[in-house]
Amino acid sequence: MAAKTLIIDGKAVSAEEGATVLQVARDNNVAIPTLCHLEGVYDVGACRLCLVEVAGSTKLQPACTTKISEGMNIQTNSDRLRKYRRLTLELLFAERNHVCAVCVSNGHCELQTLAYSLGLDHVRYDYVFPKWKVDVTHRLFGMDHNRCILCTRCVRVCWHIEGAGTKNVAGRGATARIISDLDQPWGDSESCTECGKCVMACPTGALFHKGATAGEMEHDRDKLEFIVNAREKQQWLP
C-alpha cells in the first residue's frame, strides 16, 4: 500500500493509505478525544468529539471516519475545536441524568474523564431531566438509559464481535434509545448470549454488572480488542 504524507498540528507525518486521521494522530502521539470510537469495531462518527479542521474545507471532519490523503493539513486542537468539543460534552450532560458521585462507573468513566480533562465545571444549557426507566430484568446485567450517550459501542460489539445482534437503536432524536431485541425487557431476550461484551464496551455506567455499587463498575475494554486480534490476526498476546 502506498504511503501518504500529511501534516498534523504543524508536524509532517506519513502513514499507509486507508488509515484514518485518528489512527495516524494516535500513532504519532497526538491526542484526540473520542467517545464512540472503540478499538476492535468499525467507527460510526456518532459522538462528534474527534472533529478536526482540514485545511481547504470549512466543514469540520470526524477524525475517526476520515481517511487520510496526500498533502492533508490537519489541526486537532484549535480554539474553534475546543469550543465545539466542550459544547458537545455539555449537551451530552444536559440530555440525560448523569450523577457522577453515585454512579457505578464513578472514577472509571470515559465521559467523566473527558469532562475533567476539558475543564467542564458547569453546563450552560438547561438539563432536560428525562424520565428513563432502568432495565435490570437481566440475570447478570443492568441497562440505565439515564447514563447512556448513544455511542452505539454496545450495538457494534453485539453485532460484529459476538454476532448475536441483541442490542439495537430505536426511536429518533431525544427519544432514541438502546433496546434489546424488539424492544423487550433485556431479561426476556432470546438472542442475548450473556457474553457481557456490551458491558465491557460501554464508556459510561449505562451498562453495568447487576448489583454493582457506586464506583465499582470497571469496564474491561482491552478484552474486546484482544478478542478481535485473536480472531482476525491470530494474535493471542494482549
Place this chain on the structure above:
Amino acid sequence: MSKRIIIDPVTRIEGHAKISIYLDDAGQVTDAEFHVVEFRGFEKFCEGRPFSEMPGITQRICGICPVSHMLASANAGDALMAVSIPPAADKLRRLVNLGQIIQSHALSFFHLSAPDFLLGWETPVAQRNVFGLIQSNTDLARAGIRLRQFGQEIIEVLGGKKIHPAWAVPGGVRSGLSDEGRAKIRAWLPEAYATARVALDLFKHTLESHQTEVEVFGNFSSLFMGLVTPDGSWEHHGGKLRFTSSEGALVADQLDPQSYFDYLGESGESHSYLKSPYYTPLGFPKGIYRVGPLARLNICDRMGVPQGDLELANFKSMGQGAVTSSFLYHYARLIELLSAIEFVERYLDDPELTTGPLRADAGINQLRGVGVSEAPRGTLFHDYTVDRDGLLQKVNLIVATGQNNLAMNLTVAQIARHYLRGQEISEPMLNRIEHGIRCYDPCLSCSTHAVGQMPLRVQLIAPDGAVLNDVARG
C-alpha cells in the same frame, strides 16, 4: 398582648432551622415550635433506582454522618436479599460505625456545644465558637479536633475515604482491614483515650456550676428508644429495639426493627418539613420518645466495656429511674465516645475481623426490607420496597432528628419559659434556646431530605398570629 418569638436561623447545628415561641396575653410562654425549613426529598427521587445503589445515594444525605446512612441502607439491602452477612463483614461494619460515632460526638462536643458552657453563655457571639475555644484553650481545642480526626481515620482506613465511602454494600462490605490500617488505628488509641477522659472530667466539672441548665434544658418525662443486644447491653448496629419510660421501666423489649411500623407512627406538621414519629400504643403526642446518646444510655443495662460501665453507673445515678434532662445528652455522648474507643480496641484484637468472606451474594428474596443502625444522634431506619428486579418502588427514611422533634419543641418551650422576661429577647437567652437544640446534636440535612450551614431566628407571636418581635441572626 401576646406574641411570638422567632429565632431564625439556629446556629451551630447541622442544617437550617428556626424556632417560634408563642406567648399568651400575660407574656407567658404557651408553646414553642422547632421548624426545619429545608426540604431534601430523597424518599421521592430514589424511586426507580436499583437497591444496590442506595448506600451510595443515601449517604449523600449528609456529610457528617454518611456512614450511618450507608450502614442502614446496606442493612436494608441485606433484608431484601434475605441474607446473613459474613461475620467479618458484620464486625467491620460495626468498626466503621464506631469511627463515625467518635468523629461525630467529638464534633458535637468540641466544635458545636462546648463553646457555650466552657466560654460562658454571656460571651460575645463572635467568640463563642470553636475559634474562640482555640484562642482560650488551644490544647483542648486541638485535642478535640484530633479526636474527630481519629474517628475519620477509622472510616478512611476501612472505606478508602473519610466522607461518603462507597464501602458497605448489600450483603457485606467491599474490602477488609489491612495490617497497615490496623496498626494505624492502634497508634491513635492512647491519645484518643486521653482526650475522651479530659472531656469527661471537664464536663463533670462543668455540671457543678450548671445545675440550672440540667433542670431546665429539656428536663421532662418521655419514652426512650434505641437498640440493645439480646442481653440488654448497649448496641449500635444490629440488635433489637427497646423502649423504657422516664421511671426506668421497661415498656417494650427486643422489638424487631423489620416491623417498626407496627409500633411507630409518623405525624406530619404544617410548620416543619420534619416528621414527628411516636410510639403508637400511646398515641400522638403522648407517645413522644427520645433517641440518641441519652436514650441509648437510659435503655441499656450495661455498656459492655470497663471504663464505659464505670461512667454509665455514674450517669444512671443522676436520675430517678431514667436520666430525663436533655442537657445530659452531652454527658451521655462523652460516655459513648469513651466506650466507642474501648470497642475499637477490642475489635482490633479480634482475629475474626480479617478472616473469611466479606460479601454475601443473592438476588431479591423479599420485596420489603428495613435497615436499622444507631446513628450518632439516634436510631436510623431505611425502609425499602422493591419490585422483583430490585428497583425501588417506595422509600421511607426515619431519621434520629425527626424522632427527637417533639422533645426539641418541649425543650425550647421549657428554656424560654425559664429565661424569657417580658418582651425583651436578650442574646444570652437566644443562645440558651439554641443550645437546647444543640443538646440533641440534630442533623436537619438528614432529616428532611437542604443544604447549607445552620444559621436562628426567634419570633414572638400573638394569639392572633401577629409577629410582635422578630430577632434574626446568621
